[in-house]
Amino acid sequence: MSSYSLSSHYYSGVIPHPELDRWELSFYQKFFPKSVSSIVDLGCGSGEFLFLSQKIYPKSIGIDLNEGSIKTCQDKGLNVKKQNAVDTHLEEHVYDIVRAQNILEHLQNPQKLILEAKRLLKVHGFIVIHVPTNFSTNYPITNFWDDYTHVRPFTKRCLYRLLSDFNFKIIYLRGYTLGRNKFESCLGKVLEKFIPFNWFAVAKKM
Numbered sequence: 001m002s003s004y005s006l007s008s009h010y011y012s013g014v015i016p017h018p019e020l021d022r023w024e025l026s027f028y029q030k031f032f033p034k035s036v037s038s039i040v041d042l043g044c045g046s047g048e049f050l051f052l053s054q055k056i057y058p059k060s061i062g063i064d065l066n067e068g069s070i071k072t073c074q075d076k077g078l079n080v081k082k083q084n085a086v087d088t089h090l091e092e093h094v095y096d097i098v099r100a101q102n103i104l105e106h107l108q109n110p111q112k113l114i115l116e117a118k119r120l121l122k123v124h125g126f127i128v129i130h131v132p133t134n135f136s137t138n139y140p141i142t143n144f145w146d147d148y149t150h151v152r153p154f155t156k157r158c159l160y161r162l163l164s165d166f167n168f169k170i171i172y173l174r175g176y177t178l179g180r181n182k183f184e185s186c187l188g189k190v191l192e193k194f195i196p197f198n199w200f201a202v203a204k205k206m
Contacts, residue, residue, distance in 0.1 A: 017178050021049045024128075024200075025056060028097070031172065031202070032126065036096040040120055042085040042113065043103035047073035054078065063088050086112040092119045101130040102198075105150050114166045121205045127168060128202050131159070133175060135195040141184075142197075159201055168203040175199055 028036065037059050044050050044062030046069050053060045062073055062080040073080040083089055085103055098117040104110045117127045132153045136144035144153050154162075156173065163170055175196025179185035191197070 015180055016046075016048050018048060018052075020176075020178060021052050024049070025052055029056070032097070036126075038095045039097045039099055040088070040090065040095050042088070042098060042100045042117075043106075044073065044078075044080060045069050045101075047076055047078045047080065049099070049101065050078050050080070051076055061090070063090075086116050088116060088120065090120055093122055095120045095125060096122060097126050097128060099128045101128075102132070104129060104131045105144075105153060108151055110162060111166070114162060114168070118166055118168070118205060123205065125205045126202055127163070127205070129159070129199070131199050131201075133196050133199055136197045138195070139197060142180075154199065156199065159199060163201075163203045167206045169206050170201055170203045172202040173199060 037057055039053055039057050039060040041050050041053070041060065041062045044064050045066075047062055050060055050062045050073065060079065062078055063083050063085055064070055064073070064080065065082060065084060067082075070080055070082050081088070081090075085100070086107070086109075098120050100113060100117070104113060107113055114127070121127065132144050132150075134153050134155045136153050144150055159173070160170055175192050175198065177188035177192040177195075177197040179188045188197075
């Protein structure tokens with residue numbers, strides 16, 4: 001079971017971070033094989049990442065359940081479908097990357113999303129995960145529990161165990177902390193070295 005908001009205003013309170021999206025796409029181009037061409041963005045939200053990724057990977061597709069976010073994505077001309085992230089009804093074993101940014105923390109049973117990613121991915125495909133860390137519950141600003149749809153944060157060990165149980169191997173993992181302004185961004189660079197707000201993990205389907 002998942003916890004999510006059906007409010008059309010839900011994503012209006014989410015601060016976009018285009019610098020992170022650009023960094024992530026740059027990472028893809030350096031880190032992944034040149035043959036990568038298809039991405040499934042689970043819980044694509046308002047489509048900020050999808051908007052950029054479709055320019056580089058034309059076969060990118062977004063999945064979300066929120067009507068407001070679906071409409072926003074469609075207004076941008078993005079390829080999106082209203083489906084559940086743990087049961088997308090997409091064709092199996094045809095995608096190079098399955099992306100899940102800030103979605104695992106909304107799931108009572110995160111195993112279902114990992115299983116769905118495994119079903120969608122080609123052999124040796126990649127899952128990319130952004131998820132709040134256990135440290136995020138201690139942040140005084142933008143605390144993990146500020147979002148009423150959140151279920152649980154993740155430790156680094158928890159991520160390793162979840163992915164390895166389904167025959168994924170983590171090949172890249174870093175913590176990061178973003179800010180809403182220049183001061184917070186500078187502070188985030190310090191905090192992410194010790195108590196990052198989010199994990200960014202890449203795992204390969206074995």
